[in-house]
Structures are given as structure tokens and as C-alpha cells.
Amino acid sequence: MVSVDGGKSGSLIQVRELDKTYRRGNEDIHVLQGLNLDVDQGDFVAFMGPSGSGKTTMLNLLGGLDVPTRGSVTVAGDEITHMSRGKLTEWRARHVGFIFQMYNLIPVLTAFQNVELPLLLTKLSKAERRKHVEAALAIVGLADRMHHFPRQLSGGQEQRVAIARAIVADPTFLLCDEPTGDLDRKSADEVMELLRRLVDEYGKTVLMVTHDPVVARIAKQTLHMEKGVLVEAGARQEVVSGGAS
Amino acid sequence: MKFARLIWANLVRKKVRLLLTIGSFAVALFLFAILGVVNNAFSLAGGVVSANRLVVTNRTSIINLLPLSYRDEILRVPGVSYVTHYNWFGGVYQDPKNFFPQFVMDPSTQRQVYPELKVPDQQWKTFLNDRQGAIVGAATMKRFGWKVGDRIPLHTTLYGLANVPFEFNIDGVYHGTHPQDDETQFWIQWDYFRENVPQAIKGQIGWYVIRIANPDDAPRIAKTIDQMYINSPNETRTETESAYAANWVKQFGNIKFLIVTIGMVVFFTLLLVTGNTMAIAVRERTPELAILKAIGFSDRAVLGFILSESMAIAIAGCVGLLLAAGAVPALAQAMPGMLPPLVMTPRLLLSGVGAALLVGIASAILPGLGAMRLRVVNALRRV
Numbered sequence: 001m002v003s004v005d006g007g008k009s010g011s012l013i014q015v016r017e018l019d020k021t022y023r024r025g026n027e028d029i030h031v032l033q034g035l036n037l038d039v040d041q042g043d044f045v046a047f048m049g050p051s052g053s054g055k056t057t058m059l060n061l062l063g064g065l066d067v068p069t070r071g072s073v074t075v076a077g078d079e080i081t082h083m084s085r086g087k088l089t090e091w092r093a094r095h096v097g098f099i100f101q102m103y104n105l106i107p108v109l110t111a112f113q114n115v116e117l118p119l120l121l122t123k124l125s126k127a128e129r130r131k132h133v134e135a136a137l138a139i140v141g142l143a144d145r146m147h148h149f150p151r152q153l154s155g156g157q158e159q160r161v162a163i164a165r166a167i168v169a170d171p172t173f174l175l176c177d178e179p180t181g182d183l184d185r186k187s188a189d190e191v192m193e194l195l196r197r198l199v200d201e202y203g204k205t206v207l208m209v210t211h212d213p214v215v216a217r218i219a220k221q222t223l224h225m226e227k228g229v230l231v232e233a234g235a236r237q238e239v240v241s242g243g244a245s
Numbered sequence: 246m247k248f249a250r251l252i253w254a255n256l257v258r259k260k261v262r263l264l265l266t267i268g269s270f271a272v273a274l275f276l277f278a279i280l281g282v283v284n285n286a287f288s289l290a291g292g293v294v295s296a297n298r299l300v301v302t303n304r305t306s307i308i309n310l311l312p313l314s315y316r317d318e319i320l321r322v323p324g325v326s327y328v329t330h331y332n333w334f335g336g337v338y339q340d341p342k343n344f345f346p347q348f349v350m351d352p353s354t355q356r357q358v359y360p361e362l363k364v365p366d367q368q369w370k371t372f373l374n375d376r377q378g379a380i381v382g383a384a385t386m387k388r389f390g391w392k393v394g395d396r397i398p399l400h401t402t403l404y405g406l407a408n409v410p411f412e413f414n415i416d417g418v419y420h421g422t423h424p425q426d427d428e429t430q431f432w433i434q435w436d437y438f439r440e441n442v443p444q445a446i447k448g449q450i451g452w453y454v455i456r457i458a459n460p461d462d463a464p465r466i467a468k469t470i471d472q473m474y475i476n477s478p479n480e481t482r483t484e485t486e487s488a489y490a491a492n493w494v495k496q497f498g499n500i501k502f503l504i505v506t507i508g509m510v511v512f513f514t515l516l517l518v519t520g521n522t523m524a525i526a527v528r529e530r531t532p533e534l535a536i537l538k539a540i541g542f543s544d545r546a547v548l549g550f551i552l553s554e555s556m557a558i559a560i561a562g563c564v565g566l567l568l569a570a571g572a573v574p575a576l577a578q579a580m581p582g583m584l585p586p587l588v589m590t591p592r593l594l595l596s597g598v599g600a601a602l603l604v605g606i607a608s609a610i611l612p613g614l615g616a617m618r619l620r621v622v623n624a625l626r627r628v
Contacts (some may be wrong), residue, residue, distance in 0.1 A: 060622050063539070065539060065621045065622050065625075066622045085544070086543060086544070088545050089541055089542070089544070090539065090541065090543075092539065092540070092541050093540065093541020093542075094541075098536075098539050098540060100533075100536075100625065104532060104533070104535075104536045104625075105531075106251075106254070106533050106536070106537075107258075108254040108255060108257075108258045109250075109251070109254055113250065113251075113254070117537070117540060118540050118541060119253075120247050120248060121253070121540075121541050121542065128246070165540070
């Protein structure tokens with residue numbers, strides 16, 4: 001169960017007193033202010049909030065893509081905020097699966113080759129890599145498209161390939177930044193159903209930023225962020241009854 | 246090796262641009278190799294220059310002759326093993342454009358002074374017994390389709406011989422033992438020449454070539470010979486064969502400077518072209534590089550990809566070196582005897598590969614470092 005009061009212990013992801021300040025000219029912009037968050041294994045959390053509220057910044061900090069001004073992020077016992085750039089890169093390869101709004105597949109690689117990318121950083125043999133990639137593509141329902149290039153796939157299919165790439169190395173958690181933001185409703189529903197299955201059937205932990213309340217409904221819990229502070233937490237049903245639909 | 250597919254896929258994503266960039270490399274390397282060959286030819290860096298040969302010419306000018314009587318005096322200088330002499334015949338075969346060098350030579354010492362130029366013994370024997378005989382280099386034989394036994398008319402306007410209809414029998418063919426050896430010469434017997442020249446020239450030769458026992462003695466021997474004829478009507482200039490060759494090249498101007506300058510301009514231009522191409526290629530792929538970093542590829546790995554692509558282009562561009570290697574024999578055939586022997590040496594080819602790799606690295610280093618320093622968050626924000 002997700003908590004934002006900072007009093008919980010033993011959770012998979014622990015965020016404590018996280019601040020992020022950008023300097024623009026002479027002005028300090030406080031994007032995140034004293035953020036606390038605890039996420040357990042198997043949680044599926046949606047972060048909602050207006051543009052500029054700090055959702056993506058928080059996701060970047062949780063994923064080790066950015067460093068906080070203050071505070072700490074601990075994932076599965078690893079405190080990542082003081083890691084060197086190189087260590088952080090290694091840590092990301094082992095623990096984080098990224099899913100972006102624009103899919104960000106490598107256009108000159110096939111679906112198979114795109115999904116294989118994270119495994120190139122492991123010591124798996126070619127045969128083992130093939131096995132893992134085929135399994136990941138089967139999970140996302142694209143086993144028959146593995147030799148297609150991104151331009152030969154629909155937007156929804158591209159995002160499913162991106163999800164396969166995110167899960168193929170079996171990361172500790174998935175970070176999704178507007179995963180349905182560029183999709184039509186039908187494709188968005190398919191992607192969200194896929195994410196739900198990853199949580200329910202495979203026990204994955206998913207943290208997702210979205211503007212779409214319909215998408216947020218699929219998550220187990222929704223947190224609202226405003227001006228760099230998590231201001232509300234509730235179970236999925238509470239969010240729905242709160243007018244998300 | 247497991248990253249090869251990723252590097253290859255990125256390399257061939259813009260095929261036209263790739264081909265043009267490889268083409269730039271190939272043209273530059275072709276020029277590099279040809280310029281290098283010409284430079285080598287002029288500096289006679291190869292085997293035609295021997296450390297144990299000295300050349301004695303008239304101090305005034307090479308076109309001024311020297312007395313034949315010097316031969317025996319020079320031979321008595323300690324350290325001198327053999328002395329031979331030459332005259333420039335300057336004949337025309339059918340048409341002035343059919344140029345090839347003809348030397349009046351002394352058969353009794355030729356083989357001792359130039360042992361690397363080989364003539365079969367039987368042919369040499371025939372030549373010695375034939376005053377109108379000639380020994381011809383393999384390249385000239387091939388050029389004119391001559392065969393041993395052919396009779397070759399030559400017309401020279403030098404030495405007051407304009408009205409003498411010279412004809413020579415090809416008695417043999419010489420071959421060099423090094424790729425750099427000149428195989429275009431036409432050797433004529435001294436005795437036959439002397440019979441025909443006016444009385445005043447009968448005892449005059451163009452220059453001497455001396456074979457010495459020990460190359461370390463060259464300065465002393467040269468000084469001794471020049472001292473012997475100081476203040477005489479025919480003072481001498483004695484120098485090593487390489488110094489003689491270098492002086493000869495100076496007649497053409499500062500070839501080396503010219504070639505090095507052109508080569509540097511070519512490579513600097515190539516560097517700009519390739520650097521620009523790599524910068525564009527990296528800029529286009531900024532989001533993809535950011536994704537690679539996000540999923541765990543290190544900064545060094547990203548730099549490695551960029552460098553690998555650039556090096557692959559450079560290596561592909563080495564086809565220009567192969568083209569040059571193929572073109573050199575044709576070039577040599579097109580300008581027979583006008584330049585020193587044109588030879589593509591393995592060393593020159595290796596230098597070309599080295600230069601290509603150097604440009605490959607240099608052109609990728611800035612875009613590569615940019616990609617290496619790329620911050621994922623900033624790059625993804627640009628998408």
C-alpha cells in the first residue's frame with residue numbers, strides 16, 4: 001500500500017524529504033518540496049496533477065535519471081541519490097524499466113532487436129537473450145511482429161514493444177511517463193490492460209504519471225501532486241468516486 | 246560483438262549520406278596514396294638509391310662532360326671498388342612523345358656497379374659481342390611490344406649526331422630486383438657511341454658512378470675525388486647517389502612541400518566534412534542516445550558507438566587506397582621515363598589506413614563527447 005507520510009518502513013521504494021530546485025536566472029524554482037513516498041512490491045500507482053506540478057521530475061528522480069537537491073530515494077535497500085553517474089547507470093539497467101509517452105524505440109532496429117537492447121548489457125548468451133525477448137514479446141502479444149520495424153507497427157503496438165523492452169530484463173519496478181498520452185482510446189485501453197496484467201499476474205511494481213483519469217482508474221492507487229507536494233492519496237475506488245470519471 | 250548489429254543499423258540508416266561520406270574518405274585516401282607514391286618516387290626512398298654508390302658529375306653542370314681519363318685515377322682512390330660511366334644519348338624513337346631514357350654505358354663495369362639490375366647471362370654475352378647491341382628494361386619492352394632480336398632506330402640531335410642513323414639490336418632485357426627499380430632504360434654500348442661521335446667528344450663522358458666498399462667511407466672518398474680535380478678545367482662534384490637524386494628532384498621545385506601541403510589540405514577538408522556528418526548524425530539521434538542511456542548503456546558505451554561508426558566509415562573509405570594501388574601501374578605506364586619509378590609500397594598503404602583511422606577518430610571525438618555528456622532528462626525533454 002502506498003503511503004505519503006514518510007512513516008512507513010520496509011517498503012520497496014522509500015522517498016524521504018525529497019526536494020528538487022531548478023535555478024532559472026536569479027530565480028529558484030522549487031519543483032518538489034519535502035516529498036515522502038513509500039511504494040510496496042506489486043503496487044500500481046498513478047500520479048496525477050496539473051502540468052508543472054513535478055510529476056515527471058519525481059519520476060526522473062525515482063528512476064535515477066536526475067539527482068535531487070535534497071532528500072533520499074532508496075530502492076530495494078539501495079540509496080541511489082549519492083551514487084556516481086556510472087553506478088547510477090548500472091543501477092538503472094538492473095532495477096528500472098522505462099516506458100515513455102513517445103515510445104522511443106530505435107527506428108532502425110526491429111521489435112526483437114529493440115526489446116533485446118537491455119539484455120545486451122547482461123552476460124546472457126545469444127540463445128538466452130532470444131528466449132527472454134520472445135517471452136517478453138509474447139506477454140505483450142506481439143510475438144508475431146518481432147521482425148517488424150517500428151514504422152511497420154501502430155502506435156499501440158509500438159508502445160507494447162516499449163513495454164516488452166521495459167520488462168525483458170525483469171526490473172524491480174516500471175516507471176511510465178504518460179504511457180497512453182499519444183494513443184487513441186482503444187490502444188490506450190490495451191496498453192493499460194497490459195500494465196494491469198503485469199501487476200496482477202507477474203507481480204510487477206508500476207509507477208505511472210498520467211493526465212488521463214480513465215487511465216488512472218486502472219491503477220490500484222492514485223496520488224495527486226500539486227506544486228511539488230503529494231496532496232492526496234486514496235484507493236482506486238475513492239479516486240473514481242472523487243470524480244475522476 | 247553483440248553491439249555490432251546496433252552499430253551497423255545506425256551506420257546504414259542514411260545510406261546516401263553513408264555512401265557520400267565513404268566516398269569523401271575514398272577520394273581523400275586515393276589522393277593521399279597517389280601523392281605519397283609521387284613523393285616517394287621523387288625522393289627515391291626505395292631501393293634504386295644505394296648507400297655504396299657515389300655519382301661524379303661536372304661541377305659546373307650535369308650537361309658539361311668529364312674526361313674519360315678520370316676513370317682510372319678515380320679507381321685508384323682507396324675504398325673505390327668499381328667505376329663505370331654514362332652519357333645521356335637523348336634519342337627519339339619514331340616520335341618525341343615516345344620518351345624513354347637511353348644511356349651510353351660501359352658494359353665492362355655496369356653489372357658490378359648496378360648488381361640489382363639483372364640480365365640473363367646468355368643475353369649479356371650476346372650484347373658484349375654486338376657493338377650495335379642494346380639491353381632494354383622490361384617496362385620499355387612491354388610498352389612498345391618489342392622482342393629480343395628487334396632492331397630499333399633512334400635519332401639523336403646531341404653530340405653532333407643529327408645525321409647519324411643509329412640502329413640498335415635488342416640483345417637482352419634487364420629486370421630490377423626491387424619494385425622501385427627503374428625498368429625503362431635503354432642501354433647502348435660505349436664503344437659504338439664513341440665510334441660515331443666527333444673527335445672532340447670521343448674521350449668525354451657524362452658522369453661516373455662509383456661503387457665503394459664501405460658506405461661509411463663515402464664522405465672521405467667524395468672529398469678526395471673532388472680535391473684531385475680542383476682548379477682543373479673540369480672540376481668534379483662527387484656526392485652520394487641519394488644526394489644526387491635529391492639535387493635532380495630540386496629541378497622540379499620543392500615537390501615534397503607541395504605534396505605535403507596538398508595532402509594536409511585534403512585531410513583537413515575531409516576532417517571537416519566527416520566531423521560535420523558525424524555531428525549531424527549524433528544530433529539526429531539525441532533522443533535515441535538518451536533512451537540507450539536511460540536503459541543502462543554507459544557514457545563510454547555511447548561514445549564507443551559513435552567512434553565505432555566513424556571508424557567503420559574510415560575503414561570503408563580505405564577502398565580509395567586499393568583504387569590507388571590499382572591506378573599506380575597505369576599511371577606509371579602513362580608517364581614512362583618522365584618520373585622516377587612509381588611504386589605503391591605496403592608502408593604507404595599502412596600510412597593511409599593509419600591516417601584514415603586518425604581522421605575517423607578526430608571527426609567523431611567532439612560529437613562523441615557531446616553524446617557522452619548528454620543528460621537523459623534534458624534530451625528527453627527535447628522529444
